[in-house]
Amino acid sequence: MGAVKTKRMPRAVREQQMLDAAVRTFGQRGYMAASMDEIAELAGVSKPLVYLYLNSKEDLFTTCIRREAHALVEAVRAGVHPELPADRQLWEGLRAFFAHTSRNPDGWSVLHLQARTHGEPFAAEVTAMREEIVSLVTRLIAVAAREAHRDPDLPDREVACLAEALVGAAESLAAWSNATPGTTARQAAATLMNFAWAGLGNLMEGRPWSAPEPSHEVSG
Amino acid sequence: MGAVKTKRMPRAVREQQMLDAAVRTFGQRGYMAASMDEIAELAGVSKPLVYLYLNSKEDLFTTCIRREAHALVEAVRAGVHPELPADRQLWEGLRAFFAHTSRNPDGWSVLHLQARTHGEPFAAEVTAMREEIVSLVTRLIAVAAREAHRDPDLPDREVACLAEALVGAAESLAAWSNATPGTTARQAAATLMNFAWAGLGNLMEGRPWSAPEPSHEVSG
Numbered sequence: 001m002g003a004v005k006t007k008r009m010p011r012a013v014r015e016q017q018m019l020d021a022a023v024r025t026f027g028q029r030g031y032m033a034a035s036m037d038e039i040a041e042l043a044g045v046s047k048p049l050v051y052l053y054l055n056s057k058e059d060l061f062t063t064c065i066r067r068e069a070h071a072l073v074e075a076v077r078a079g080v081h082p083e084l085p086a087d088r089q090l091w092e093g094l095r096a097f098f099a100h101t102s103r104n105p106d107g108w109s110v111l112h113l114q115a116r117t118h119g120e121p122f123a124a125e126v127t128a129m130r131e132e133i134v135s136l137v138t139r140l141i142a143v144a145a146r147e148a149h150r151d152p153d154l155p156d157r158e159v160a161c162l163a164e165a166l167v168g169a170a171e172s173l174a175a176w177s178n179a180t181p182g183t184t185a186r187q188a189a190a191t192l193m194n195f196a197w198a199g200l201g202n203l204m205e206g207r208p209w210s211a212p213e214p215s216h217e218v219s220g
Numbered sequence: 221m222g223a224v225k226t227k228r229m230p231r232a233v234r235e236q237q238m239l240d241a242a243v244r245t246f247g248q249r250g251y252m253a254a255s256m257d258e259i260a261e262l263a264g265v266s267k268p269l270v271y272l273y274l275n276s277k278e279d280l281f282t283t284c285i286r287r288e289a290h291a292l293v294e295a296v297r298a299g300v301h302p303e304l305p306a307d308r309q310l311w312e313g314l315r316a317f318f319a320h321t322s323r324n325p326d327g328w329s330v331l332h333l334q335a336r337t338h339g340e341p342f343a344a345e346v347t348a349m350r351e352e353i354v355s356l357v358t359r360l361i362a363v364a365a366r367e368a369h370r371d372p373d374l375p376d377r378e379v380a381c382l383a384e385a386l387v388g389a390a391e392s393l394a395a396w397s398n399a400t401p402g403t404t405a406r407q408a409a410a411t412l413m414n415f416a417w418a419g420l421g422n423l424m425e426g427r428p429w430s431a432p433e434p435s436h437e438v439s440g
Contacts, residue, residue, distance in 0.1 A: 086424075
């Protein structure tokens with residue numbers, strides 16, 4: 001069995017091709033308008049094979065959300081080096097976040113827009129990912145506060161509150177940046193870093209955040 | 221006609237009662253789970269009257285979204301006094317925003333969560349409101365930059381980018397604040413003001429934003 005087929009592909013590889021096609025279609029057309037025909041055609045497989053592998057449009061969409069959520073969280077984690085000072089960690093994390101969302105605009109559209117617009121089960125998948133990112137940022141802010149030797153410590157509630165604000169700002173900016181031609185991931189990351197670290201007050205006076213190391217690339 | 225009824229109410233008043241009941245039900249139960257029976261009962265009217273006045277569940281939900289969006293934008297506008305310095309304007313705007321969203325948690329849930337989770341026509345209603353708030357904040361940041369006499373001016377793109385970040389942060393924080401017992405509107409506004417104006421760098425060093433006038437109430 002299978003001896004006649006010349007280009008037999010492992011199931012896992014073929015499944016990833018289907019998911020690539022699905023993320024692109026869901027991201028660009030929207031969940032409702034996306035058709036299984038189009039996804040199968042883009043993946044270069046038959047529609048029955050898509051159903052055989054991924055069950056239904058709902059299940060396919062859920063699998064897309066999980067894959068994209070996992071990839072985004074991993075990209076941010078991989079970008080952050082815990083041995084750096086807190087502001088550098090934040091800068092690296094923001095760069096990784098915006099680099100990933102701008103390289104994968106369809107994946108970001110699936111997570112930020114489509115998954116949240118088509119019912120609670122899909123939205124819940126994104127909520128889980130968001131909580132992971134919020135807790136990552138929360139730890140980072142807590143480390144920053146510790147590094148600054150604040151006494152009394154920044155209360156947990158305020159740290160949590162700041163993390164929510166920062167994550168909300170990043171989400172909003174990623175959507176805007178992908179929708180605004182000519183905006184680069186680096187510009188978005190730099191603007192948010194300045195906003196988050198230096199604050200509007202300093203920005204207005206022309207005092208942006210600057211990295212503590214000479215090799216930084218935040219200017220401009 | 222109508223002479224027998226003792227408590228005849230103008231249509232507009234009755235309609236607002238239905239909308240109050242609908243916002244509460246949609247906000248607390250979610251759009252899908254909310255029933256027209258429950259809304260009618262809560263409003264103290266018959267279900268056919270709800271359909272007569274507001275047509276369908278979809279139309280009722282759209283009317284709720286529009287009413288809540290209008291109320292929120294008006295509350296923020298009313299809170300901002302254009303004669304004040306930019307940071308004071310931002311502080312007043314944030315206070316008005318969080319005061320409104322915390323006093324109307326069901327309305328905020330309808331706008332921020334329910335309307336964005338149940339299909340594009342509803343989501344589009346919220347997008348229109350969001351654009352109004354973003355343009356309000358954009359003007360405010362542009363004024364701040366002008367006040368600081370920056371030369372060269374902060375580029376339009378960066379102003380737009382900062383406004384998106386700030387609005388995203390506020391949305392995220394309002395949802396978190398309403399879901400976190402014991403958090404007040406004033407705390408949320410003060411934390412975001414500090415984050416946005418002073419930046420994390422200053423907060424870590426114990427240098428929060430402080431209002432330029434002696435009567436300010438941001439401490440703590």
